Amino acid sequence: MVGSAEKTANLKTFVQWAAKHITGDEKGEAQVFLDRLFQGFGWEGFKEANAFCELRVKNTNGGTSFADLVWKPVVVIEMKKRGTDLNKHYSQAFTYWTRLVPNRPRFAILCNFDEFWIYDFETQLDTPVDKVLLKDLPTRFGPLNFMFPEDVKPIFGNHQETVTRKAADKLAACFNSLIARKVDQPLAQRFILQMLMALFSEDIGLLDKYVVTRLLDDCKTPQDTYDLLGGLFTAMNTNGVKGGRFKGVPYFNGGLFAQPAMIELTDTEKSLLRTASDFDWSKVRPEIFGTIFEHSLGKEQRHAQGAHYTSPVDIMKVVGPTIVAPWTERIETTSTLDGLKKLLARIESFTVLDPACGSGNFLYVAYRELKRLEARIYERMATEYKSVDPNQRPFGFVSAANFYGMDVNPFAVDIAKATMMLAHKLAIDELHISESALPLDNLDANFKVGDALVQADGTRTEWFETDVIVGNPPFLGSKLVKRMLGTSYVNRLRKAYPEVPGMADFCVYWFRRANDNLKPCTSADPFAGRAGLVGTQAVRSNASRLGGLDQIVASGAIIEAVENQPWSGEANVNVSIANWIKTEQATLLPKTRRLWFKVDPVKGAKAKPQAGDQNPADYELDMREVPFINSSLSDLTDVTGAKALAINATAVVGQGLTPGHSAFVLTDEERGTLMAASKKNADVIHPYMIGDDALSTGKPARWLLDFERKTIVEAQAYPVPLKRIQDQVLPDRMEKAKALPDRDEDAQGNDDGDEDEVKKGRAHHQAFLAKWWQLSYGRPKLSEAVASIPRYLACSRVTKRPIFFFVDSAIKPGDAMQVFALADDYSFGILQSDVHWQWFIAKCGKLTERPRYNGDSVFHTFPWPQAPTAAMVTAIANAGKAVRTLRAEAAEKQGIGLRALYRTLDLPGKNPLREAHEVLNAAVMKAYGFAAKKPILQQLLDLNLKVADRSAKGEPVLGPGVPSSYKNPSNLISSDCFST
Template identity: 40%
Template sequence: MSEGPPIEQRLADFAAHAGELAGDRAGDAEAFCERLFRAFGWDDLRHAGASFAPRNTAAPARLGWRSSFLLELWPRGTRLDRRRHQAFEHWQYHTHHPQFVALCNFDELVLHDFAAQFTEPLDTLAVAALPRDHAALTFLLREPRAPRFRNDRVALTREAADHLATVFNLLVVRGVDRDVAQRFTLRCVAEQLAAGLDLAHADGIGLSAPPGPLELTAEERGYLARAAEADWSRVQLPVFGALFQSGMDRERRHALGAHFTSEADIQRIVLPTLVRPWRERIEAAATREQSLALHAELAQVRVLDPACGSGNFLYVAYRELLRLELELLLQIDAASESGPLIRPRVSVRNFFGLDKDPFAVELARLTLLLGQVTARHDLGVSPDPLAVRRDDLRDNLRVADALFTDWPAADVILGNPPFQAKNKMQREFGPEYLRRLRDAYPDVSGRADYCVYWFRRAHDHLPPDGRAGLVGTNTIRQNESRDSGLGPIARSGTITEAVAAEVWSGDAAVNVSIVNWIKRPDLPGKKFLAWQTGDAAHSPWHTVVVDRIGPSLSPDTDVSAARPLRSNLAAARCYQGQTTGHEGFLLPSAEASALRAHASHDAAVLFPYLGGDDLLGRKDGAPSRCVIDFGERDLSAAEAFAGPFARVADTVLPDRRRAAAEEQRRNADLQRTRPGARINRHHAGFLDRWWRLSWRRGEMLEALAPLHRFIACVRVTRRPIFEFVSAQIRPSDALVVFALDDDYSFGVLQSAAHWQWFTARCSTLKRDFRYTSSTVWDAFPWPQAPSVAQVHQVAAAARDLRALRSAALLEHDCSRRELYRRLDGPLRDAHERLDRAVDAAYGLRGDPLRFLFDLNLELTERERSGEAIVGPGLAALAPDDELRATCTSTDCIAPA
């Protein structure tokens, strides 16, 4: 489109045309959208890349544009405020979460950003006024400009939180006691919010004041004055507490850039766990008597957040429960010819929380106490004459470690328990806490993530038909975490809705799963399962409707019940590579060569060392470093290798002494508080043998000794690329190692069938898949009766794939990682030929996961009855030397 008239003139023409549309005829909505995009500089919808779907009886007309904008068009005269929840649910379950969602009735356009601001729109625009008021829509321009909104409550909340958090930080820096500073700033928050809500004073909030007045500096008074200038009636309570607390973090200092849990994510729990079940019951009530009975029950619903933090989940749950009550009262009033007016009875007294952080609990009390005013204000309800005041919430919101205290009775449990990976729990909590935890929860595996304890405790605490919704690490659906948490929940309850993987809004570096369930087994009806692909906050979303959600939170066949096969365990072919425990054991290849040149016998303890970045990132895939491995030699024998020994003594020994001393100090502290408690000797053991690798993997080396090559794959990966590696090379713990050297075995492991089993059974690190021998390998069923011809076909396809891959690496002068990012036609075709050959060896038809799962169950049963089955590798299938010779080539990654 040419430059043409200015946008103001184009929007004036658009507004005039829109005013002539009836708003409910066929074609009106598409004409509106076409003219709107022309006004913003596009030739037409097709040119803009927009898609349009006309209105039907159940849905409005919808226009989608890129991943940025969704426009819903309703007939003229439609109350758009009553369509917000419907639009949100469509955005949440049926789209890739465009940033902006607009609802329009031809006269008015209401613009939302559901991921940031749920209760109110960012802006409300009269179509007739768009020539003047279009700053909120400038992202639609062909050359987009940053939009400006008139009701950005999140931005306002950030600024208000930051001013008060800065006052706190200034007080602490100049020496004011942290507790006094906390109470002072919290009191300031209460006063500002009370003023914004037109409350007479903040005394009824029940917060303790600091002991005596504080003399403030000019800078502190300045930040308080700036905070007072904010429109506190528009501060978002679900967001404020988290931002305020983040701003008081000594490391960050500011709330302006802090992450917070968006209300869209909170609604992923509140909506399916609390709102939707009650709305369905309200809509099903056929008589006034039934509605009155529901109202009495609704007023008694008890909601618990056992890790309440600043109270954002509780506030949203309270507001939504109040909204439901108002809908129910309108229904009762409509069915009544006379009778007394029923008043709202939902109260914050029915909301409970636990948290270890005393300040967080104070914030949660403040959030709920003020929430009973703001929620009623937002919903247009008169103030509650029986509003909770002063110390009424002292028993509702308590300071406690939820895993070691009694929980209040609850019909609904929701929240975001603390995240802590199992591998870091001992360092974070200490051995004594872990001992208490495992004594208190013997049914939870010691290898499960911390949040699993909360899932189990919540499920056990629920009454029959009680509901829960919790956020967990995305590993709760994997391995021991799944078996200890979601497995029991799925057996005695029903998972009604789940997000398998999501980049959590509360922290951009955390990937989570969200699970909603009811404590009733086999509840019929449709279930929603969603997941996000990619690591960015705006990565694409996918949603499917299924009849059942299993503990793996996967739309694929649930293989979590597969069991280890004795034949796989006995074969002992799968290992994790060597864990050095200290970088001092590693040295560049050139430095190792210099040591060998100086003393040739040093070669006996210097080995090429292959890491994951070497295998995938280097063009030749060869090792770039060597490892010093003294094996099982004692100290005096190790000292004979003077150069390597001196390096390890200089680099490793000091750190192991420090680690052992710190461990001894922690043990002494533990013995003082709990005489006789079990102490840790982890680092003391490493110090006793400081010149040796932490985990040398002697069993692995023994298994590799008779082979000239072995199969390796990076242990944490997005797509497994298997390679043969020379047995002269030591694999690092970044690799999973298979003590197999034949092409047939390589072909099975590199196949799509094994890949699907891998992804369904493995654990993850963020979004990357992690190969685990205990779940992936031990339960993987191998082909049981392939013909000799089929074995040859798999081996040949494997050789062809590696040959083509090697040629492509040379042709493109790239690494394996780069090669597989583009996966061009010939290489893709080679993988498909290998997959067909492996499928034929299995006799695989239909869903590969279902086939492999059924085969696993069959083989498990046959082993239980004493029958021998075919285990891993060619030797287990056909021990004759002739077949092995024809299916074993020699290519491999060799030392550089």
């Protein structure tokens, strides 16, 4: 490893060379400057480091730009000519960084040959984490440590997340102390918010420097804090000349300070505020402060350091497509002064709503971006038209009053208002614009406290009418809504929104209401009628999709979406993001849309360095430009119109058995004890296989005590097993049946539980008690169908790719398995083919980020070949057997289970399993008569609709299993299967 002295010497040589040879011409000198920069950091040059210059990157206007240097996964560098104000080029660097996927660079650098501005967008969106002058580089290379060949953690001097967390921690601790000693909560909240504004104000120039600090130092008694701090808040609320101690304190407004908060503080509370005043509040990030602060309140053991916040880069996945992109495209393509003036007038009346605003982080980012767009209009007018005086602003300006919010949490709303009040002054400082920072906007009329969906009387809550809607509504799954919000609320909600299915996730109501509330986007006003919301993954499937995105697509188009990603905010969930336009004018829709999807991180030449106190993301997003995005947030053929096929119901298919209590599941030792009591007990003890058994060993690891449909009288014939259930299961079921709480205990994974069952809450526990000796869900119809055949087909219910296998019918399947009462090799071949896999991916449900096999949506809509010849059927059966033979040999000779074996398909190189599947796929495609060059999903959808139509007319159709025309179908039932 190169030592510090050598690093300093090498960089000093580079700086001396640059001083002698570089004039600062971006076009002519950028590449040679960058090559020598890499040499200064110990590389032979940028090519030897595997970096590239002039790399093509799609820009926000739909065209192509050229990034000066891209070095994945480390850094993207954009050069500007000497003397350039780098602040004006932040958005270009952010756009490059956003689009450079997969294996996106961790950092971005703006450089004008004299200084380096270093950005870490994953932790700090709009402000450099450090700035380094070229002349200081030999001794201040710490912020650029990631440039060295060895992976060295960079050291940043402006990592604002750390400051924000510490500042939030002190204020939250003070608030918690006030509440703990019984200070009235509204007064404590008002005091903390007024103190927050005062601390910010003395560091961003709204108050004289150190005015708050000096007041705190002068407070010797609790009475002093009441008089001096209360006096400051009173002065901030007084419009006019002030004298004495508060002479020169400007008027802030009559909203936040309408009731000056006066409290006698303890020494501990005063000390916390005094420590807080030592922070540089100009470096506290308002877009993350609110959430960190809010989530630290009232939690003594949980300080701000442990709170999660929605990262600004995630917020930009909504604000960018919904607000920034359409405005940027119009601003940059408008070619007349009159056109720019019209854009200026429109942007200053442009309004934004977040109907679940929380502490206002989405609105803050939206405000900041709109101010930058407004500044860009003024910049173009002043630089391109001599008649425009750059020092005059003839119109109004974008202010915090352009933004609206709603939330059920009153304190969060107050934090949001304070955040938006600060936004104006911070924008003035960033953009060097001549607007008055005071008085602050009074936002009391812009924010509503209360439920955004339904009122106590059952009517819909009235929303603000605005141009666009952004935000992230509550992440609450459909089966938790009643438990968390109560039966009466759910009843009011469903009555107010009958168009939303009862099994839709809670956030779907916001999607539907947002779309209904939007005025359409038109050619006369192309900026209205847009929305971007974050939702649970369920928004793109099943009832949730029907209630929200289906309607959104029907009334416009989704223009940019994130199919799936982990969320950076408080909830530990994977989310989907949809940005859409509501319009009837197809000409307003972009020709291509952007679809983002999660991929495994790409391994680069160097590992991604860590920045500051936060690790880099453990996932990657990739993006592809597509002609359309359907309501499943996919660019594949939209198969939501596929119909359930009556012929498919001839096969019994469903979820495996749900014991409902651990006492029904036996270890080998427990089974041995019961068998020692009586050999007759073998009648009710069965091998029991779960999905993990099948994918790992292919052997059942436990046993199931199952009385099946036996009555209590018949069960008496097995006294020892029955006593086990009576002692362990009966008391539990009696306890659970005592009341009817408001949740569905068995909501987890029951395919055949319907909406009515969920509405009954835990009423099913009374049914369990009535037959307490039986399994919770014994699936009698499925069990009887399986018992009538020698083996059955199954796969794991939660899987990225269904791996099908045969199981001996003597083995009881667990509820993590999807079971098909099909025993023939032909059916295996059809279901194990890529044709069925593609249908599964398009139609499956989602459990977190994992696909889940759903019998109703996948199997019962899946069309089978309608005219296969006997030779085709035999070919599919034989190809399927070949796949299973290869799998069995791998298990026997190498000890490889199905899960490990199928993971080899993700690796490059020749693979006999892949080759066997290719033979199977070819045989299945031939039986369907599908064209290889046409989308398989479209061909399957066409076939589904054709089969449904023929079936409705009473015409013969083919479904699951061996076609009736095939002679000797028993020849297609081989003997291989998982057994004991």
